[in-house]
Amino acid sequence: MRVADRLEAEAKMTVHNLYIFDRNGNCLFYNEWNRKKQAGISKDEEFKLMYGMLFSIKSFVNKMSPLDMKEGFLSFQTSKYKLHFYETPTGLKFVLNTDLSVSNARDSLQHLYSNIYVEHVVKNPLVPEAQTLDSEIFCSKLDSFIKALPFYSPRAA
Amino acid sequence: MSRQSNRATDNKKMNSELFTLTYGALVTQLCKDYENDEEVNKQLDKMGYNIGVRLIEDFLARSSIGRCQDFRETADVIAKVAFKMYLGTTPSVTNWSPAGDEFSLILENNPLVDFVELPDNHSTLIYSNLLCGILRGALEMVQMAVDVRFAQDTLRGDNVTEIRMRFIKRIEENLPAGDE
Numbered sequence: 448m449r450v451a452d453r454l455e456a457e458a459k460m461t462v463h464n465l466y467i468f469d470r471n472g473n474c475l476f477y478n479e480w481n482r483k484k485q486a487g488i489s490k491d492e493e494f495k496l497m498y499g500m501l502f503s504i505k506s507f508v509n510k511m512s513p514l515d516m517k518e519g520f521l522s523f524q525t526s527k528y529k530l531h532f533y534e535t536p537t538g539l540k541f542v543l544n545t546d547l548s549v550s551n552a553r554d555s556l557q558h559l560y561s562n563i564y565v566e567h568v569v570k571n572p573l574v575p576e577a578q579t580l581d582s583e584i585f586c587s588k589l590d591s592f593i594k595a596l597p598f599y600s601p602r603a604a
Numbered sequence: 605m606s607r608q609s610n611r612a613t614d615n616k617k618m619n620s621e622l623f624t625l626t627y628g629a630l631v632t633q634l635c636k637d638y639e640n641d642e643e644v645n646k647q648l649d650k651m652g653y654n655i656g657v658r659l660i661e662d663f664l665a666r667s668s669i670g671r672c673q674d675f676r677e678t679a680d681v682i683a684k685v686a687f688k689m690y691l692g693t694t695p696s697v698t699n700w701s702p703a704g705d706e707f708s709l710i711l712e713n714n715p716l717v718d719f720v721e722l723p724d725n726h727s728t729l730i731y732s733n734l735l736c737g738i739l740r741g742a743l744e745m746v747q748m749a750v751d752v753r754f755a756q757d758t759l760r761g762d763n764v765t766e767i768r769m770r771f772i773k774r775i776e777e778n779l780p781a782g783d784e
Contacts, residue, residue, distance in 0.1 A: 470745075470777070502777075517670060536664055536671045537745045538777065561665030569661040 460598045463528060463544040465589075467564070467580070470538030472498045476580045480593060501532065501540060521553065535560055549598045563588050620692070624718045631731060641728040648730070652737020660742035663689065671746070675771050676700075678748070679707050682739070691715055695767075705771040708755060714765050722759050730754050735767065747775040 464479035474494035486493045501520075508520040522531045524547055531543045533556035541556045567585040568574050574582050593599055634644045663669075667685055672678040679697045688694050693715060699708040716732045730736075736752040743750045749772040756762035 535661070536669075537660055538747070539661075557668075561668075565661050565665040569658050 460548045460600050461546050462593055462596060462599045463546070465544075465593065466494065466497055466540075466542040468494075468498055468501075468540040468542070472502075474498070474579070476586075476589075478586075478590070478593075480599070497542065498540075501542065505534075531556060533557060533560070539564070545598060552598075555596055559589065559592060563592060620715055621718070624715055627716050627734070628720065631729075635726065635729070641726055641730075645728075645730045645733045648733035649737040649740075652734040652739075653741035654737075655734070656738040656741025656743075657745050659690070659738060660745045663742065675704060675707075675748075678743070679709075679769070683709060686742075699768075701770075707769055709767040709769065711765040711767070714758070717759055717765075720759060727760070730757070731759050732757070732765075739767070739769065744775065747777070749773050749775055 461481045463482045464477070466474055467476040469475050472495075474497075477490065477494070486496075488496070504523070505520050509516075512519075520532055522529060524530070527547070528544050529547050529549060531545065531549075531552040533541045533543075533553060539560065541559060543552050543556060545552060563585065567588055568580060568582060571582065571584075574580070574585075580586070631644070631648070634647050635641075638644050638647065663686060666689065669681060669685065672681060683695050683697050687709075693711065693713055695709040695711045697707055698710055700706070714732060716735070720731060722729060722731065733754065736754065739752045740750060751770040751772055753768055754766070755768040756764055756766040758765050
């Protein structure tokens with residue numbers, strides 16, 4: 448890779464958006480950071496489309512696997528973005544879209560689950576179950592966590 | 605596991621007597637509020653269930669344990685990791701059914717009952733029934749439907765405390781309706 452290309456790639460490192468789904472497919476949380484193009488459908492439709500796709504990929508990957516596997520589907524990438532998927536044993540799904548230069552976001556998503564979601568949502572008795580998350584503290588913690596990620600770069604916006 | 609060290613709640617100790625007495629106060633209040641032991645048992649199970657569905661997330665976040673391969677592994681994790689983490693005791697896993705879908709947790713010591721004696725008029729009270737609810741709620745969240753009940757209880761004159769757990773079925777994940 449030429450130096451100029453590499454510099455360009457680094458400048459482009461970024462986080463596009465994040466979805467959190469509960470076990471029933473409800474989108475608990477959505478936020479976007481550097482997303483330049485919208486899907487052109489309503490957010491509700493977009494969430495359904497995303498969840499349906501994840502559901503299908505998961506079952507496809509499981510059926511086709513030549514070996515027994517534990518974790519299953521982790522990520523996919525297109526020519527423009529990479530989708531990182533992390534599912535807890537309780538069926539919570541974290542979906543993070545980044546640019547292509549982010550090789551692995553698994554630890555970050557795990558951290559997001561155990562140190563932000565569990566701490567500020569599960570342990571907060573005032574946050575009701577199975578609804579859209581509008582806990583202020585959760586949203587602000589999450590926002591600062593995403594912005595502090597090594598691969599978050601607003602320059603690409 | 606470095607991830608755990610930056611959790612603010614780690615290593616926070618709680619006085620176990622305060623815990624035991626608080627639980628006692630809770631059960632006492634339930635006995636006052638409800639007419640009969642049956643109803644109290646039911647309420648304890650319900651409360652436990654609601655604790656369990658949240659506690660499982662804390663458990664997974666703290667232990668970083670993934671999905672269990674079979675019910676035997678589940679039993680081991682419950683006894684050796686979960687009970688140890690939350691109650692500071694490690695029950696033994698025994699009395700497996702031949703089909704491998706039922707087992708018992710034998711508790712040598714149950715911290716909930718440290719100062720407890722059941723009065724004669726509460727002979728059918730299942731004092732620690734909260735535990736059954738917690739186990740049921742937590743396992744339901746990881747797609748396992750189980751039946752949990754006390755088979756023996758030292759409070760009722762048995763030699764040991766035994767929680768019997770029976771695997772009912774795996775809860776399959778379904779695509780929500782109308783999601784075409």
